[in-house]
Amino acid sequence: MKRRKLSRRDILQGSIALAAGTVFASPARAQAPEPVAVTPALVEAAKKEGKLIFYSSIDLPVGEKLGKAFEAAFPGITIQIERSGSERLFQRIDQEFASNIRAADIINSSDASHFISWKKNGWLMPFVPEDVAKHFPENYRDPDGLFATSRVWLSSIAYNTNLVKPEDAPKSFADLLDPRWAGKMVKGHPAYSGTIMTATFQMVRELGWEYMEKLAKQRVMQVQSSTDPPKKLSLGERAVMADGNEYGIVLLKEAGQPVEPVYPTEGTPTISGPTGIFKTAPHPNAAKLFQAWLHTRETQQFFVDFTAQYSIHAQVQSKPGRRKISDIKLMKEDAEGVEKMTEEIKTRYARLFRV
Structure with missing residues (x-):
């Protein structure tokens, strides 16, 4: 059998996967929902809601630029970003759910273990963007389709x-x-x-x-x-x-x-930043649209180029002149730990x- 030559992208993904280990380990592989693409019907449903509330640990300047890009791509939908440290966001979500407040549509955390807790609580909505299903390694997405890694740093x-x-x-x-x-x-x-x-x-x-x-x-x-x-x-x-x-x-x-x-x-x-939609999202269609858009090659390339972070989307390229993650000795991730x-x-x- 002819051996396939490893590409630079293969090496990069292998390096990140090695560091990841079993970031999102699961006792048994469940049946994830069918992948969803950005369709006119989804865009129209999101525009009817007209708003998205995004809880995030992403640096505010990055989050704001990301929000403006989303609003430009889908006129008629405004995005409200609630930015704080991930551990504070985790406390806030606990407090809101305890008080029956359902404000957040979607969340990105720099502590991947938070999604293990939210999954156990049954708070997350199953949703798999098409790009995640096609281009993201399995150990960087939840087997039940509840969240996916949006960035690595x-x-x-x-x-x-x-x-x-x-x-x-x-x-x-x-x-x-x-x-x-x-x-x-x-x-x-x-x-x-x-x-x-x-x-x-x-x-x-x-x-x-x-x-x-x-x-x-x-x-x-x-x-x-x-x-x-x-x-x-x-x-x-x-x-x-x-x-x-x-x-x-x-x-x-x-x-x-x-x-x-x-x-x-x-x-x-090594740190992973997953994103997931809350089952009680006030604007579920806008949240689905944002989740699908966030994980496209174009948006993931934005993360790499603008923020100097890393993407595990198979089609995203490293920015020339920056050190490649494959050249760095990494500590292994373990969200459950x-x-x-x-x-x-x-x-x-x-x-x-x-x-």
């Missing part, structure tokens, strides 16, 4: 090039424990940010709580969102970023800011870092 180390020489910059998580970085680092908080929650889980799994205990003694500046450390770094308020989103560093560097990402030798934490350890991480982290 990393949580890396980084440094300010005005304050740190390349030869002196940390190369690993272990290097962050060097006394020279005491009082010079910034990092996000897992009780607010889904990115940091996921990254903290992976770091604890690989390095142990002992590592976190030592890092906590380094007088680290604590901020909330994973979007904050890159900003603090570029402003020169801290020399080194202990965690935070890598794409923020990439975008700042491309804009001429004095920052440089570092991919730790132990591996870089995060779900089991969430409360422990919040409690122990708060005690160690006194925040």
